[in-house]
Amino acid sequence: EIEKPNLTLGVGGKPLLYYLPLTLAERLGYFKDEGLTVEINDFGGGSKSLQALIGGSVDAVTGAYEHTIRMQDKKQDIRAVIDLGRYPGIVVGVSKRKADTIKSVADLKGAKIGVTAPGSSTYILVQYLMIKNGMSPDDASFIGVGSGASAVAAMQKGEIDAISHLDPVISKLQDMGELTVLVDTRTTAGTEAVFGGMNPAAVLYFKESFIKANPNTVQALTNAFYKTLKWLEKATPEEVAATVPQEYWLGDKDLYIKAFNATREAYSTDGNINEASMKSALNLIATTDPKIDPAKIDLSKTFDGSFLAKAKAATN
C-alpha cells in the first residue's frame, strides 16, 4: 500500500510551460486517482526546489534532469524516475535590431546575452553552443534578466543583443515581433541540430533514500505522470488551455495556444531517458563546467526506469 499518501512536491515556477505536465496531472485529478494528496510548493527557481528536497522539506521535485548529475558530483543521491520534457525547451534568439549582424551562434562574439540567471540552464546552453562553435564563454557578456516581465523589458529596451530563455518569455517576444530565433530546442529538429539527439529537461526526481523507503508512493506518482503524458500526447491545444487555470493564459488565450504549439514537441511521450540522451546531458554540463569530471559520474544512478516500466505495464 501507499506509504506516504500526503506528499509535498516542489517546483520552481509552476505556471511555466516547462512544467505543464505537473499542472495537468493536478488539474486532471490523476494524483487523487492514485490515492495521493499532493501539496505543490512553488519556489523562486529550480535550484531552490532542489535545495528544499535535499533539506528534506519536500519529498519530490519536478526539475531539471541536469540536477541529478550535478548532485552526484556533490555526493547527493538524487534519482529521476520519469522524464517529462525530452528537449531542453530553451531558445536562443537575437533582438530584431541585431538580426542583421548576428545570424548564427558564431556571431555572438562580443554580444550582450540575456539569460534567466547566471549559472542556470539557459546560461549553460549558450556557453555550450559557443564552445562548440570554437569560442570561449568569455567572448560574450552574460546578463541575468530574471524569468518574468523583466526579461521582456530588457529586450524591449535594447539592453541586450541576444537572449537565451524559455517560454512564455520567448513566445511573448516572438508575439511582439522582437525576436529572431537562432537555436530552438523546443523542437525535435532544433534539439537534434544541437545535441544530435534528445536531451532530457524536466523530470520527476526523488532522493534515493525516499525511493527505497516509499516504493509504492513513488510508483503511484510515476503512474500519475505517465498517464498525464499519455493524455498530453493526444490532447488538442484547446483541451490543454481548458485544463490549466485561466490565469496561466498569459492574458490572452491565442498567445497561450501559440506558445503551447511551439513547445508541444518538447514534452516526453513515453517518459523514458535512454543512454544516449543521458550522455548528451552529461556532455553539456561537463563542457561548460570544468569542475565536473565525466569519468566520475555514474549515469545509471541518475535515472531509475523500473517505476516507469511498471507504469507502462499497468496502463497498457
Add this chain to the structure above:
Amino acid sequence: MKLHPARLLFLQVLVAVAALAIWHIGATVPIGGDYLLPEFFFSKPWDVLARVVELFVSGTIWKHLWITLTETVLAFLIGSIGGVVIGFWFARKPVVAAVFDPYVKMVNALPRVVLAPIFMLWLGLGIWSKVALGVTLVFFIVFFNVYQGVKEVSPVVLANARMMGMNERQLFRNVYWPSAMSWMFSSLHTAVGFALVGAVVGEYLGSSAGLGYLIHQAEGVFDVTGVFAGMFILAAFVLVIDWVVTRVEKRLLVWRPQAASEQN
C-alpha cells in the same frame, strides 16, 4: 493646524484619485507613440480593481490572506520583541555591545534572499521559514533604535531613579522602557512594512499559499493585473496592522506633550 477629519479624508481620497488618474492615463493614452506606463508592465487601474474585487468575491483570497497575516504578525512580534530585548541588553552592557557590534552589522548586511534556503532547511516549508525571514528584517530595525533609545535616556532622570534605589529591573520598567518608547514606536512603524515584506518574499521564494505565492504565480505568466492586485491587497493590509500599532502607541504615550514642532 489640526485638520478636520472629514477634510483630511477628502484630501487623502483626492491623492488616491490623482494617482489612479495618472496611472490610467499613462496606461491608456499614448504619448509620442509610446505609453508612459505600458499595460504589459503596469496593467490598468480598473482591471486591478476588478481583480481585487473578484479575489474577494470568489473567496480565494481569504486563505492566502490569513496565512500571510499570521506570518506577518508573528514576524513582527518575534522580531520586535527580540529587537527590544537584545537592544536593551546591548545598551546596558557596553562590553557585550562593543564585542558583538561588528557581527550584528555584518549579519544585517546579508541579503535575506540568499538565506531563504537555510531557513527552509531548518524550519521547513511551513509558515516558520517565512516568519524567520521577516524576523531578520524587523529585528535589526527595532534593535538599532532601541539601542540608541536607551542611550538617549536623560542623565538626570536616570540618576534620580538610581538614587531612589531602583534595581536593574525597576530601572527598565520605570525609566529605560518609557524613555526608549518613542524610539521603539518609530522603529515599529518601519518594521510593520518590513515584516510583511519578509513574509511575502519568503512565500515568493517557496510556498504553497499566501499573498507572495499569489504574486509569484501571477508573475510567472505575465499576469501583471494579478501582481498589482496582490500588491494592492498587501498594502491595504499593512495599514490595518499599522493602525493597531498607532493605537497602542497613543495609549502608551499619553504623557507626552504635543510635539513642539507641530505647534504654531
Add this chain to the structure above:
Amino acid sequence: MKLHPARLLFLQVLVAVAALAIWHIGATVPIGGDYLLPEFFFSKPWDVLARVVELFVSGTIWKHLWITLTETVLAFLIGSIGGVVIGFWFARKPVVAAVFDPYVKMVNALPRVVLAPIFMLWLGLGIWSKVALGVTLVFFIVFFNVYQGVKEVSPVVLANARMMGMNERQLFRNVYWPSAMSWMFSSLHTAVGFALVGAVVGEYLGSSAGLGYLIHQAEGVFDVTGVFAGMFILAAFVLVIDWVVTRVEKRLLVWRPQAASEQN
C-alpha cells in the same frame, strides 16, 4: 567600564573563532548520524576562506566589488538624503504628513522583489535599477526616524530659538537638524546594511556583475562555498561603510555627554 582596545579586539576575535569552530564542527562531525550544518547548505569554513582568498588573489572580485560598492553608496546617499529631506518636510507640515501618511506606509510594505521588473523597465539593467532598489529600503528607515526625531525636539529649546527670531531655514540648521541627528544616525546604521541588501538583491534579480551576480551564479550551480564566500566579502564590506558613518557621527555629535546608561 571602557574596554582596552586590545582586549576588545581579543574578545571580538574570540567570538569569530568560536563561531568558526561551531561551524566547522557542525559541518564535519556527525551528531547522531546527521550533520548539524550539512556541507551542502553551509560548506566548510576553511573552504570558504580559501575561496575568498582565491577571489582576491585572482583579482576577479575587484570589478564586482567596485560595482556593488558604487551601487551601495549611491543607494545609501540618495536614500538617506531623500529620507532626511522628506522626513523633515513631513514633520514640519503636519497636513502634508497626515494626508500622505497612509500612502507612505503602503509603499513601504511593497515587496521590493516584485518591484524589480519595473525598475528595470524604467532604469535599465545597469547600476541604477539596483540603486533604486536600495533606495526604497534605505529611504523608509531614514524617513521614519527623521520624522520622529524632529517631533522629539525639546519644546523649550525650540521656543527659545524661535524667540531669537530664527526663520525656518535657521531653525532647521540650528535646532531641528542637530536635535534629530542622533535619530538620524541610529537609522543610518540600519540603513547601511539595507543599502547593501538592496544592491545585492537587485543584482541577484538581474545584472551582469556585482557581488549579487557572483552569489547568484554560485547558487545556480549549487556552489555553496561560492555563495558563502560572497556573503563573507559582503559582510566585511559593510563594516567599512559603517565605520565611515560612525566616524562622521562622532565628529558631528562631539557635544553629547557620555550616554548616561553607560556610566556606572
Add this chain to the structure above:
Amino acid sequence: MTATARAMTAEAPAGAPLAVALDDISISFAIKGRPVFKAVAPTSLHVNEGEFVAIVGPTGCGKSTLLNATAGLLAPAGGTVSIFGEPLVGLNARAGYLFQQDALMPWKTALDNVAIALEIGGLRRLEAQTQAREWLKRVGLARFTERYPHELSGGQRKRVALAQMLIRQPKILLMDEPFGPLDAQTRQIMGTLLLRLWAQDRKAVLFVTHDLEEAIALSDRVVIMSAGPEARIIGDYPIDLARPRDAAEIRLDPRFHALHRTIWNQLKAEVAKTYGDELAAEEVSS
C-alpha cells in the same frame, strides 16, 4: 475688576503707545480627560515703553504663563495682546525671552549659543563671536566660552542664557526668574548690569522673581498676582525710589523698607490663601 486693573496704569503718558498691553486676557489649559484648567482669569496688564515691571506671586499662579502669552508662544483663550499698539500675531518679534527652564542649545558651546543670536540677524560669524565673547565676559564666564551646556553649572547656564538674550538688545525683555540659581552677590552684579543696559535705551522689562527685595530694588512697578487657578493681578505698586540705584545701597533706604513691608503683607496673605486648607493646617499641627 478690569476697570481697577486698568486704572493701575493710569500714570502712563497719554501719547506713546504701550510697549505691552494685555487686555482682559484669560488663559486655559486643556488636560486630557479632565475639565479645562483656567490658569489665568481675565486680567489686564499694561507696560509703558521703558518701564521696568516686576511680577511676583505665589508659586504656580501663572507668571510664566503670562510671559508666554506676551511672547506669543501661547494663545490666550480670551482678551487681546498688543505690542507697541499693534495686536500680536504669531511670535512677538520685538521681545527677548529668558526662560525659566534650561533653553540653551546643547549642541552649541556657550560662545556659539550667544553668537547665534546675532548670526541669525545676518551678522558675520567672526564679528558675532567677538561680541559674544564680550558678553560672556560681562556675565562672568570669560573662561567658559568653549564649554557645552552640560559642562556648566546651573548658574553658569543661566548666565549664558542671559547673555544670549541681552546681546540682541530687544525692545521688550521677558525674564522668568533670571537670577534664580545665582548667589546673592552675583545676583546683585547681574541686576546692576541689567539696569545699566535698560537705562541705555528705554527697554520695557517684564521681570518675574520670587525675591521681593530684588523686585523692589530693580523695578518701576511691582505687580502681584493672586494664587491660581483663575489668577489675576491683584496689586500694583509704583516704586518711587530714585534712579540710578545701587543694588546694594538701596536696601538700606527706609522708603525701601516701607514698600517692602506693604507689598510683603499682601503677598503673604495671598500665599496663605493658596495653602489655606492644606499647608496652614499642617503648619499649625506641627
Add this chain to the structure above:
Amino acid sequence: MTATARAMTAEAPAGAPLAVALDDISISFAIKGRPVFKAVAPTSLHVNEGEFVAIVGPTGCGKSTLLNATAGLLAPAGGTVSIFGEPLVGLNARAGYLFQQDALMPWKTALDNVAIALEIGGLRRLEAQTQAREWLKRVGLARFTERYPHELSGGQRKRVALAQMLIRQPKILLMDEPFGPLDAQTRQIMGTLLLRLWAQDRKAVLFVTHDLEEAIALSDRVVIMSAGPEARIIGDYPIDLARPRDAAEIRLDPRFHALHRTIWNQLKAEVAKTYGDELAAEEVSS
C-alpha cells in the same frame, strides 16, 4: 589647609560614626581637547549624624559637584568618601538626592512620581499612592496629583521632587537649591516642613542654597566654598540659634543678624574674587 578643614568638625561626638565624611577629595572634569578642569581642590567636609549643614558659595564653585560625589554619582579624582564610617562604593543607598535640575519622570503623573519611590521598596501600589497623596498635600499640590510634569509650573515640579525624596525618609538628605523656584512665603513653609521631618529622626542634611538667610535659619552649620576652579571649603560657621526655630520669627533675632553679617562678609569677598578681573571692572566703569 586640610588640617584646618578637619579641625572645623571637631565638635562631633567622638563615638558615633560620621554620617558623611569627605576626606581630602578633589574632583576633576576631563573636557575634550583641553586640560583637565580641576573643579574641586582637595578639601574635606564632615557631617555628623543628625546634623543639618548648609553649603553656600559663589555660582559655579562646585556645590552640586560635591553633592554628586557624596551621592556616589561622581567618582572623586582623589580622597575618600565615607558614609556612616564605611567607604562609599557605587551609589549612596542611604541618601536621598533632590537635584538642581528637573529630574521627574515625564511619563508619570505627579502622584506616580512620588508613589514609585515607595513602590520600589516593595510597598503595594495602592498603599504607596495613599501615602504619596498625603505627601503631595503636604507640599501644597493636593489638586495636582494627576498632572504630568510638563503640565506643572517650575515651582510645582520642584515640590513634587521634594515629596518624592522625602517620602522615602532617607538617613541622609542631599538637597541642591530645593526651594530655588519658590516664592519666599512657600519657601518658609517648606523649610518648616523640612525641619519638622528632620527633627523626627535625626537625619543628616546637606543643603545647598543661595539664600544665606535661609541657610542660617535652617542649619546647624553653614559651610562656605571658595570660588572655583579648585574650590575648597574656606569657612565653617556653627549656628548657635535655639531650636525649634520658627522660620519667620528667627530672622528678627539679633544673633541671626550678627551671624548673617559675619558670613555675608566672607562670602562677598569670595564672590568679588571670582569676578575680580571681569565684573568688578565693569561695575566700576558703569
